[in-house]
Each structure stands twice: as structure tokens, then as C-alpha cells.
Amino acid sequence: MVKIGLIGGSGLDNPDILKDGVDIEVDTPYGNPSSPLKIGKIENVDVVLIARHGREHTIPPTYVNYRANIQALKDQECTHILATTACGSLREKIGRGDLVIVDQFIDFTRLRKVTFFEQFSPGDAKHTAMAYPYSDELRQILIETAKELNLKHHEKGTVITIEGPRFSTRAESEMFRLWGADVINMSIAPETILANEASIPYAAVAMSTDYDCWKDDEVPVTWEEILEIFGKNVSNVIALITNSIKKIQ
Secondary structure: OOEEEEEEOOOOOOHHHOEEEEEEOOOEOOEOOOOOEEEEEEOOEEEEEEEOOOOOOOOOHHHOOHHHHHHHHHHOOOOEEEEEEEEEEOOOOOOOOOEEEOOEEEEEOOOOOOOOOOOOEOOEOOOOOOOOOOOHHHHHHHHHHHHHOOOOEEOOOEEEEEOOOOOOOHHHHHHHHHHOOOEEEOOHHHHHHHHHHOOOOEEEEEEEEEOOOOOOOOOOOOHHHHHHHHHHHHHHHHHHHHHHHOOOO
């Protein structure tokens, strides 16, 4: 039986997208998740929602309890996880409002807890393969659905996750471009790692809201700009997610 874990922020806690939604408080061995779980249905599919940064966006990226979030979805027996995130574009071709179905990440965080394996049992070391961290099945569904909805999207992209909550310096932004990153954010890599450790297929949709600070002809990114662009385009993300969910088997 399919049950989708959905991790996101603004717009994805909208009760209109979740039928018969109810909130439940849960605990995990790693503490509480970022928000109460909202459990209901989308397109007759069971869905469990978590607001990554809390319902009021009060949790900075470094302090999100990623382990508790993923563990809570695993405890609810979620078979797949879809995530949404705002991101900055590191490429001219990825414009504001564009959606990127990411296929690779670079983890540039330093302070996160990014593994469940704090101790190995004798003779049972755990080293999770991460060459292809995003579910190809879920990615193809998202790509197919974006085409059907005529949404401007990019079928692949490498996301670099920085510690935050500050934005990049110009030198850092240029370095990330040289490394091959296409978009930048502050949350996806730790989440991806932990979902893989938990053996839950995971895919993420990144919405470009800005150009970080590498472009000479653009004003460096501000939080207010991110909120404005995200607000204008969140309906596209919701449409993509809700129409994709019914195709997952």
C-alpha cells in the first residue's frame, strides 16, 4: 500500500490540498519532528505532511531535526518521500519560478547530524551507497507530470546545500558554479542522505527564486525576494506534487 511522506513549507500545509487532514503529535528516538504530522489523503492516496521549518517557519536550517523528520515518516510506514524547497539558481538558464527535479547533491553543511548510524555493531558497519541519491522512479513521475502541466522545469540538476542561515559570498557562489552545482539551498542534502539510510525512495522539487549573488546584473538575493517569488509560484509546486502523487505505485 502506497503512503507518501511530503516534506515542505509554505503552501503545503494548506488544508485544501489534504482531504480529511488531522494533526498528530509524535516522538522518535531522535526527538520531535519539525511540526505535528498532518495525515490525510491527496487524490485518494494516504499522505503524511511535515513542515520542514515548522508551521510558522521558526526553525533555522541548521536546527531542523532531519533525523526525527525522516524517522517519523518511516514510523508512519511511508513508502515514498517527496520534498519541496526554494533554491537559488547558479545557472543563467534556470530562471525565477523554474522547477528543478534534482538528481545529484553536494553537501556543504558542517553542523548537521546526517546519519542514523552513530555506532556500528561488531562486524556490521553501515556505509550507504549514495552515487544516485534520488529515486529515478519518482523523478520520472515528476518530470512527466511537469510536462503534462506545461510547467517550466529542468529534468535534472545538482543542488548544493550550504549551512546557512546566511547567504553565500560572491566568491562562494562562483566556487559552487565551478564545482558543477546548478542550484543552491540550505536543507535538501541532509534530508536526502537520511532518507537513503532509511531505505525510503526520495525525490525533491526545487523552485528557483533568485540568482544567489553570482550575476553581475542582478541584486544579491534577499529573504524578502525569496518569499515574493515563492508566493507567486507555489501553486505550480502544489499542482506538480498533487498530480504526481496519484501516479506513484
